[in-house]
Amino acid sequence: xxxxxxxxxxxxxxxxxxxxxxxxxxxxxxxxxxxxxxxxxxxxxxxxxxxxxxxxxxxxxxxxxxxxxxxxxxxxxxxxxxxxxxxxxxxxxxxxxxxxxxxxxxxxxxxxxxxxxxxxxxxxxxxxxxxxxxxxxxxxxxxxxxxxxxxxxxxxxxxxxxxxxxxxxxxxxxxxxxxxxxxxxxxxxxxxxxxxxxxxxxxxxxxxxxxxxxxxxxxxxxxxxxxxxxxxxxxxxxxxxxxxxxxxxxxxxxxxxxxxxxxxxxxxxxxxxxxxxxxxxxxxxxxxxxxxxxxxxxx
Amino acid sequence: xxxxxxxxxxxxxxxxxxxxxxxxxxxxxxxxxxxxxxxxxxxxxxxxxxxxxxxxxxxxxxxxxxxxxxxxxxxxxxxxxxxxxxxxxxxxxxxxxxxxxxxxxxxxxxxxxxxxxxxxxxxxxxxxxxxxxxxxxxxxxxxxxxxxxxxxxxxxxxxxxxxxxxxxxxxxxxxxxxxxxxxxxxxxxxxxxxxxxxxxxxxxxxxxxxxxxxxxxxxxxxxxxxxxxxxxxxxxxxxxxxxxxxxxxxxxxxxxxxxxxxxxxxxxxxxxxxxxxxxxxxxxxxxxxxxxxxxxxxxxxxxxxxxxxxxxxxxxxxxxxxxxxxxxxxxxxxxxxxxxxxxxxxxxxxxxxxxxxxxxxxxxxxxxxxxxxxxxxxxxxx
Numbered sequence: 001x002x003x004x005x006x007x008x009x010x011x012x013x014x015x016x017x018x019x020x021x022x023x024x025x026x027x028x029x030x031x032x033x034x035x036x037x038x039x040x041x042x043x044x045x046x047x048x049x050x051x052x053x054x055x056x057x058x059x060x061x062x063x064x065x066x067x068x069x070x071x072x073x074x075x076x077x078x079x080x081x082x083x084x085x086x087x088x089x090x091x092x093x094x095x096x097x098x099x100x101x102x103x104x105x106x107x108x109x110x111x112x113x114x115x116x117x118x119x120x121x122x123x124x125x126x127x128x129x130x131x132x133x134x135x136x137x138x139x140x141x142x143x144x145x146x147x148x149x150x151x152x153x154x155x156x157x158x159x160x161x162x163x164x165x166x167x168x169x170x171x172x173x174x175x176x177x178x179x180x181x182x183x184x185x186x187x188x189x190x191x192x193x194x195x196x197x198x199x200x201x202x203x204x205x206x207x208x209x210x211x212x213x214x215x216x217x218x219x220x221x222x223x224x225x226x227x228x229x230x231x232x233x234x235x236x237x238x239x240x241x242x243x244x245x246x247x248x249x250x251x252x253x254x255x256x257x258x259x260x261x262x263x264x265x266x267x268x269x270x271x272x273x274x275x276x277x278x279x280x281x282x283x284x285x286x287x288x289x290x291x292x293x294x295x296x297x298x299x
Numbered sequence: 300x301x302x303x304x305x306x307x308x309x310x311x312x313x314x315x316x317x318x319x320x321x322x323x324x325x326x327x328x329x330x331x332x333x334x335x336x337x338x339x340x341x342x343x344x345x346x347x348x349x350x351x352x353x354x355x356x357x358x359x360x361x362x363x364x365x366x367x368x369x370x371x372x373x374x375x376x377x378x379x380x381x382x383x384x385x386x387x388x389x390x391x392x393x394x395x396x397x398x399x400x401x402x403x404x405x406x407x408x409x410x411x412x413x414x415x416x417x418x419x420x421x422x423x424x425x426x427x428x429x430x431x432x433x434x435x436x437x438x439x440x441x442x443x444x445x446x447x448x449x450x451x452x453x454x455x456x457x458x459x460x461x462x463x464x465x466x467x468x469x470x471x472x473x474x475x476x477x478x479x480x481x482x483x484x485x486x487x488x489x490x491x492x493x494x495x496x497x498x499x500x501x502x503x504x505x506x507x508x509x510x511x512x513x514x515x516x517x518x519x520x521x522x523x524x525x526x527x528x529x530x531x532x533x534x535x536x537x538x539x540x541x542x543x544x545x546x547x548x549x550x551x552x553x554x555x556x557x558x559x560x561x562x563x564x565x566x567x568x569x570x571x572x573x574x575x576x577x578x579x580x581x582x583x584x585x586x587x588x589x590x591x592x593x594x595x596x597x598x599x600x601x602x603x604x605x606x607x608x609x610x611x612x613x614x615x616x617x618x619x620x621x622x623x624x625x626x627x628x629x630x631x632x633x634x635x636x637x638x639x640x641x642x643x644x645x646x647x648x649x650x651x652x653x654x655x656x657x658x659x660x661x662x663x664x665x666x667x668x669x670x671x672x673x674x675x676x677x678x679x680x681x
Contacts, residue, residue, distance in 0.1 A: 076515065098581075101513035102405060103480055106442040109410050114443060141611060141643040161558020163610045166642055167668075170610070187557055189407050216558055219407040242561040245568045246577075253542050253557025253579035255512060256407070261425065266565075283566050285669055 002131035002148075002181040003156065003201035003208070004092055004120070009135045010066040012037040012090075014057065014073055014081045016048050020096075021072035024139050025051070028070065031142040033135050036064040057088040070128070070137045071095040078124060079104045086116035094137045095123035095192070102255065105190045112192065121192025125254070127162035127184035130169075138184065145169045148178035153209035153298040155291060156202040157182040158195055160221070160254070161242060164214045164284055171288030172212075177295050180208040187216065187254025195225035203233050210236045210294050212287060213278070215269055217243035218257045222269035226276040236294045237278040240287035241266045300509045303346045305388040306523055307505025313519075314478035316471055316489075317501040321390025330371035331364050333389035339363060340392040343370045347382035348528055350423075355379045360392055382528075393503060398491035399460060400424050400435075401472060402506075403479035412440040412479070414451075414472065416458045420491035434458075446476040467500030468492070483513030532576070532599050539591035541578060548573025549679040551596035551605040551634065553589070555580050555619075563608045566668055572676030575602045589622025594630050604678035606671060607638040609648075616640055616648025623662070624655045635678050636662045639671035 011028070015021035016038025026049060029035040037052050037060040044055035054060035057069065069085040071078055071093060078097040085093045105124065112119055122129055128138010133147030144166055148154035155177055159165040165184045172179055183198045185191045195213060202208045211233070215222040222241065229237065244266040246252050248259040259265050270280045279294065281287030302310060308318040322333035323346070334341040345357030352358050357379050359370035367389070377384045398421035406413040417435045419427050427434055436458040440446050452469035460468050471492065479487040488506040495501070514520055529537060536543030542557070546564075550572050554560035560579040567574050576599065580588050596605055609619050619640060626632075640648050649664060665671035 075512065099512045101483055101516075102485065102510045103442065103483055103513065106405060106410065106412070110441055110443045114441075144642060159558075161556060161562075163554070163556030163559035164562055165558075166610045167559065167562075170641060189405060190410050214558070216561060221407070224408065240562075242558045242565060244565045245574065246561055246564070247544070247546065250544050250577075251511075252544070252561050252577055255510075257557055257561065282569060283669065284562055285667065 001205050001207040002134060003198065003205050004181065004183065005068060005129055005131050005135040005137060007134040009068050010034050010036045010064060011068045011070055011137055012039055012057065012060045012064065012066040013070045014039045014085065015071065016040065016051060017043050017046070017053060018072065022048055024072060025070065028136050031136040033137060036066050057084045057090065061088045061090065066090065068092040068137060069094065071097060073097060075099040075101070079108045082108055082121060083111060086112055086119040091119060093119060093121045094126070094128050095121065096126060096128055096138055097123070098125040100124050100188070102189055105188060109190045109192060122183065123186045123192060125188040126186030126191070127165055129181065129183050131181045132179050140166060140169070140182070144173060145182060146173040146176070146178050148180045148207055152207065153295050154178040154180045154207055155295065156180050156205065156208040156211045158198040158202070158211070159184050159214035160187050160216050161214055164240070164242060167284045168212055168214060168288065171285060172291065175288065175292045177292065180205060187256050189219065189256040195221050196228045199225060199228055199233055203235060208235065209298055210291060212291050213237060213239040214284070214287070215239065215241045216254065216257050217246050217252065217259050217266050218264040220264065223272045226272035226278070229278060230276040238281060238287045238290035238294060239273045239278045240281045240284050241269045300511055300523060300527055301348050302507040302509065302523055303348060303386070303526065304344065304505055305346055307507040308502065310482060310507055311478060311502055311505050314474050314482060316474045316478065317499065318505070319390040319393055319501070319503070321388055324371065324387050324389055325385065327368050327371045327375065330387055330389050331367050334361065334364065334367045337389060337391040341367065341389050342392045343367060343374060344388045345374045345377060345379060345384040346386040346388055347379050347384055349380045349382045352379060357384065393493060393501070394496050395493045396496050397461070397464070397494040399468065399494070400427070400490045401475060401492050402486065402488035403476055403484070404486050406439060409439050412442055414438040414440060414446070414454060416454050416472070418459050424490065440476070442480070445480070446473060448473055463498055464494045464500055467498070471500055471502070483510045483517060484508060485510050532595060535598055536578070536595045539595060541592055541595060542581065543595060544577040546574050546576050547601065548575045549601055549603040550675050551575045551599060551602040552608070553578050553580060553592045553596065553605065554608040555610065559608060559610055563606060563668070566672040567606065567676060570669070570672045570676050572672070572679055575599050585618050586622035586625050589619060590626035590629055593623070593626040593632065597630050597632050602634050604634050604675045605632070605636045606675035607636060608668060608671065609638070609640050609642070611642025611645055616642065616644040616646070617651055620648035620651035623652065624657070627657060627661070632661070635660060637665055637671050637675040637678065638662065639665050639668055
């Protein structure tokens with residue numbers, strides 16, 4: 001099992017004819033992802049290396065039965081692209097686009113909640129999701145992820161940071177630990193899918209036996225996750241929070257990574273998670289080692 | 300991007316929010332001219348992005364040109380908590396009956412807009428939140444629905460703003476919300492929002508933070524970004540469009556991805572070193588971006604070693620390697636590089652670096668982040 005996406009997931013790529021969309025869309029297909037169509041307005045009828053292009057998401061869904069979309073279009077166009085996918089009934093939308101204005105993002109989030117409650121958005125500004133060996137949507141280099149084993153124990157990963165997500169996959173692969181699903185929720189202030197959404201799924205997934213969570217400074221998502229973990233997560237967890245040395249009041253690359261008014265510090269988040277029983281590492285490698293100990297205990 | 304008060308007021312004015320007549324001034328003569336135009340009495344206010352201007356003597360009342368000369372002369376060049384005053388704002392002094400507080404931000408936990416409104420303004424809102432939390436009305440606004448006058452007026456009633464100020468306050472709240480949303484602000488704050496004896500409500504101060512992601516639809520922001528407070532290194536990084544934050548350590552940092560860059564700072568700190576900067580070369584970084592990043596790092600005289608930490612997703616290992624090779628041919632780097640390269644096409648990248656004929660004294664590879672951090676810190680301490 002895995003969460004959100006699996007070997008049956010049918011994916012369209014919005015922006016498959018663009019540079020990023022083509023590069024990653026084809027990589028995703030090469031990985032084994034069931035990429036069934038691309039969408040670019042005005043280019044319907046063409047194809048990208050055998051993948052048919054449609055003018056709209058609705059046409060692509062009607063023709064292919066796609067249930068997931070990979071949005072790889074620029075910030076100006078991304079909000080409309082996400083909502084188009086939702087309106088076409090796509091259940092799972094992954095948006096990697098970085099640089100969407102916060103006002104647009106908040107509108108998209110609340111429009112989805114109100115008008116399209118059956119659509120889950122992952123991102124924006126995220127690396128995507130990979131259920132190793134089954135489905136890879138986004139920019140993750142699939143070869144750094146070890147597929148889960150039938151006997152387990154397998155680990156689920158949820159992270160706000162792209163490269164730290166790869167780092168976690170890599171650390172686990174070095175240690176021979178399989179991954180059920182790895183979800184990059186992204187570094188923007190209003191992510192479509194948050195830590196708690198993923199933790200709930202991982203808790204319910206029989207093939208996930210332990211969970212790694214990677215957070216960073218800014219906001220209170222990690223603190224909220226800690227509360228959720230305390231009450232609802234029985235599976236063992238390790239965590240890492242980036243930004244211990246980040247100066248206050250500066251956006252550290254991610255739009256959402258900012259300590260303001262003494263709130264959103266790495267230390268506060270680490271303390272909250274440790275209080276909830278999570279083993280917290282001081283760097284990504286340490287979080288990986290803590291997970292290896294957890295897994296060894298489960299074996 | 301944080302605006303200066305005068306820019307915030309100019310921005311407010313675009314959205315119809317009443318502010319005092321005034322102008323910015325960089326010299327004493329300009330200050331006098333601004334005062335004559337605004338009409339006496341005037342307030343001369345230091346333009347720095349730091350709190351506590353009044354206590355530091357950076358805000359003064361003037362009744363005539365001589366007083367403007369005196370105060371502007373004192374304030375221009377003044378150092379307020381490390382911020383040197385290069386510009387003052389001179390505006391007509393308002394008579395004040397009452398002072399309120401109003402702000403809009405995004406509440407990330409609720410994923411809605413948040414109005415904070417209080418009849419206790421003119422003081423730090425954090426202090427009010429501590430001493431009298433019930434004095435602050437907090438109202439969540441659905442970004443899809445927006446804020447109408449009736450809702451704004453009710454918020455003012457709930458905040459115990461007096462009857463005669465309700466309409467004026469509601470009007471300003473709706474306009475301030477328009478500034479926040481259409482103006483793409485992360486923060487739009489008025490403190491104090493004042494009630495004049497004549498019954499008018501208006502903004503006596505302006506605190507505005509703009510969302511840089513929305514710059515593409517705001518050509519008018521160009522003038523704000525021209526005055527952004529940046530050190531020389533940050534200025535150079537900005538010309539190259541790099542996500543750079545200057546720090547005061549000795550290990551120059553280049554990483555791809557914000558999380559990895561933050562983590563690199565943390566790891567350097569953990570092994571006893573200190574980072575000279577935060578620099579995220581982002582997802583699609585290529586040879587040019589890497590070369591530009593190295594140029595910016597090289598410009599920082601405190602840098603004793605450079606730690607390049609790359610884990611490939613979008614950024615491909617061979618692109619990174621080509622960038623380093625090209626940069627080394629372009630820039631005479633003062634400091635040695637330690638690189639940790641992994642992920643997409645990392646093998647190809649390592650091969651390019653190994654075959655480029657670069658001596659180990661200038662460039663070395665380490666297999667892990669911790670090993671690379673230790674190596675870079677050791678080099679910086681030599």
